[in-house]
Amino acid sequence: MHVPRELYPMERALAERLPHLRGPQRRGLASWVLGAVLAQSACQSAVLAALLPWAPYHALRQRLREWLLDGAEKAVPCAAQVEVERCFAPLLRWVLAWWQGRELALAVDATAHREDVVALVVSVLYRGSAIPVAWAVLPGNVPGPWLGPILRLLRRLRPAVPAGWTVLVLADRGLWSPRLWKRVRDLGWHPLLRIQRRTTVTPDGRERCPAGALVRPGEAWVGRGQLGRPRGRRLTVTLVAAWKWDQEEPWVVVTDLPPERVGVSWYALRAWVELGFRALKGLGWQWQRSRRTDPARVARHWLVLAVASLWVLAHGTRVEDARERGLPPARLRAPPPPATHTRPRRISLARLGIQWLRHLLAHGRLWSRLWLAPEPWPQPPPGLAITIHGQGA
Numbered sequence: 001m002h003v004p005r006e007l008y009p010m011e012r013a014l015a016e017r018l019p020h021l022r023g024p025q026r027r028g029l030a031s032w033v034l035g036a037v038l039a040q041s042a043c044q045s046a047v048l049a050a051l052l053p054w055a056p057y058h059a060l061r062q063r064l065r066e067w068l069l070d071g072a073e074k075a076v077p078c079a080a081q082v083e084v085e086r087c088f089a090p091l092l093r094w095v096l097a098w099w100q101g102r103e104l105a106l107a108v109d110a111t112a113h114r115e116d117v118v119a120l121v122v123s124v125l126y127r128g129s130a131i132p133v134a135w136a137v138l139p140g141n142v143p144g145p146w147l148g149p150i151l152r153l154l155r156r157l158r159p160a161v162p163a164g165w166t167v168l169v170l171a172d173r174g175l176w177s178p179r180l181w182k183r184v185r186d187l188g189w190h191p192l193l194r195i196q197r198r199t200t201v202t203p204d205g206r207e208r209c210p211a212g213a214l215v216r217p218g219e220a221w222v223g224r225g226q227l228g229r230p231r232g233r234r235l236t237v238t239l240v241a242a243w244k245w246d247q248e249e250p251w252v253v254v255t256d257l258p259p260e261r262v263g264v265s266w267y268a269l270r271a272w273v274e275l276g277f278r279a280l281k282g283l284g285w286q287w288q289r290s291r292r293t294d295p296a297r298v299a300r301h302w303l304v305l306a307v308a309s310l311w312v313l314a315h316g317t318r319v320e321d322a323r324e325r326g327l328p329p330a331r332l333r334a335p336p337p338p339a340t341h342t343r344p345r346r347i348s349l350a351r352l353g354i355q356w357l358r359h360l361l362a363h364g365r366l367w368s369r370l371w372l373a374p375e376p377w378p379q380p381p382p383g384l385a386i387t388i389h390g391q392g393a
Contacts, residue, residue, distance in 0.1 A: 035064075037361065042287065106169050108120075
């Protein structure tokens with residue numbers, strides 16, 4: 001089977017970044033990723049069509065299918081199946097090898113494929129998008145706890161993060177749990193977890209009240225307080241409540257950071273995970289069109305989505321950084337100084353990266369110098385009245 005020359009740079013990158021994969025596993029993953037970029041879809045039929053100029057249909061189809069199977073299901077049964085969980089820490093190390101800075105925001109969220117499967121995902125939040133770095137795929141519409149798999153995913157990622165980094169872990173109110181709070185803190189990271197507006201809290205210096213009552217439209221409040229019933233187990237936290245004029249209701253998050261260190265608008269980063277899921281579906285890889293429903297195979301397919309997303313976002317970063325400086329992307333060969341502010345993005349980074357990567361592949365050349373330079377975390381909007389309780393005390 002003829003191998004396109006464009007496959008070799010990806011195989012070399014996989015050998016360096018995911019060294020535990022065997023040669024055939026790297027070749028299969030590289031084929032999936034290359035085909036997904038060329039087709040702008042990770043569906044098997046689209047990847048097949050994109051790679052047909054280099055290989056006969058049946059041989060290529062067999063290679064792609066075999067890569068997703070358990071070892072016992074392969075044409076020649078063996079133990080050489082792709083163990084996805086072993087890829088999580090190396091995948092995050094790959095992200096951090098390109099990362100400019102020592103601050104990282106992770107989001108925990110779930111996304112469903114119709115009623116077939118649910119993916120619980122930990123993603124790196126980056127420039128209006130998200131890079132999946134760990135996931136657990138569960139059968140859809142089957143009762144069962146989500147918290148255990150989420151805690152395991154976070155534990156899997158911990159060895160990849162160097163000491164001294166500031167790591168935020170964001171989750172929406174549906175995933176709030178004292179166990180999640182404890183796991184994040186035990187890992188040396190900082191929770192930034194949203195709670196229900198009706199949850200009762202006891203802010204320092206104020207009476208016990210619903211969390212949403214801390215602010216009115218146009219206000220934000222940050223201060224220490226306690227979460228829980230007066231006679232039960234109580235959790236001491238920093239409360240961050242904000243109600244911007246364009247919001248229908250306030251949101252309240254809890255963190256362990258001191259009030260003077262936490263940003264009032266940092267929780268807005270969590271919206272990026274929704275944009276990342278959008279890229280995995282309609283915008284980039286068309287996951288919503290997949291007919292695959294076996295959780296183990298879906299989990300391996302997500303490795304394709306994750307590596308493809310990382311690849312295109314790094315290319316999009318170089319293009320975007322070059323345009324900000326009025327340079328052709330080919331001439332910007334090193335990360336520029338970090339930005340001090342953000343500008344509205346007219347083209348999503350994922351779309352920009354896909355188009356440029358397809359352009360480079362069409363011309364038979366790929367960039368070897370890539371980086372990920374995060375934007376500054378969100379600042380409060382003008383006019384928001386902010387109260388930091390106990391500041392200076």
